[in-house]
């Protein structure tokens with residue numbers, strides 16, 4: 001049976017460009033041979049360019065959540081005081097992982113739909129008077145479609161001598177996050193988001209200046225051990241079997257990003273976001289995040305009009321229009337839909353999404369402001 005054509009607009013996995021799909025058709029090779037080492041050496045260089053970091057980028061067969069755990073066990077020790085800045089579901093998950101490993105987490109939970117600010121973070125660090133080892137934060141909060149001002153937050157964290165550990169699973173490549181320039185110590189990412197590669201590769205980049213913290217951390221670790229991975233990486237190898245096929249795909253995806261140009265890639269994400277946001281407003285619908293300054297370039301959250309349940313809207317978009325979008329999480333379940341514009345997404349995709357959204361709402365009886 002042929003899969004029906006569908007437009008994949010969930011915030012991961014995202015659509016795969018044909019060049020990436022083709023690259024993954026190559027035969028699997030032995031990962032202990034010179035051809036693999038050549039692939040992995042090239043990949044490491046490209047990943048350092050992507051993260052804009054001089055340190056290390058680790059590649060794991062894993063989902064993004066594994067990378068959050070990898071950061072916790074490689075940088076922290078039990079009872080270490082950390083500040084968890086959470087603006088939504090994924091911030092809560094990062095902090096929960098740290099708590100499970102016995103880290104002493106102070107929560108700075110902000111209202112869903114808002115962003116943190118450097119002032120709020122500085123105040124939280126100063127008022128508690130705890131010697132925070134690290135600040136943990138989400139770059140792009142996927143549950144609310146909000147981006148945190150990581151550059152400015154990094155300044156106040158660094159002034160206070162703490163590590164800055166960032167979950168950029170859904171933000172990396174969609175919006176700038178130059179690690180060395182902004183002094184971010186570790187960044188987690190995953191293949192199935194703006195990197196246009198199927199799920200299965202987790203990435204963590206570590207700034208050179210932060211390496212000492214990895215050596216000092218007391219948390220037990222094996223699979224995620226950056227020290228072991230670094231040893232192997234120095235001769236273009238991995239400690240255990242890498243997902244070779246996916247790495248071919250990631251390599252091709254990075255070539256696409258650099259061919260387009262990183263700045264042009266960011267710019268396209270912003271353009272596509274603006275097109276969608278303007279279209280939503282013109283339809284008379286409400287954006288969950290009205291303020292453009294904190295609105296994510298990775299995805300957009302739209303309020304479901306009164307009288308319609310988000311689940312019904314999602315099913316209508318899927319069954320009648322072959323468009324996959326995501327719903328809200330926790331208290332936003334049924335109240336918002338989330339439309340991704342990460343990676344291999346262009347203006348034409350957003351025009352389709354807007355047209356289908358308008359039709360699906362009409363199908364469900366919505367007529368207010370509908371031209």
Ligand SMILES: Cc1ncc(COP(=O)(O)O)c(C=O)c1O
Pocket residue numbers: 011012063064065066090138140141142167168169170190
């Ligand atoms: C910001 C953020 N962090 C972490 C994750 C977890 O990634 P995964 O589902 O690959 O474990 C996601 C997934 O959507 C995410 O958006």
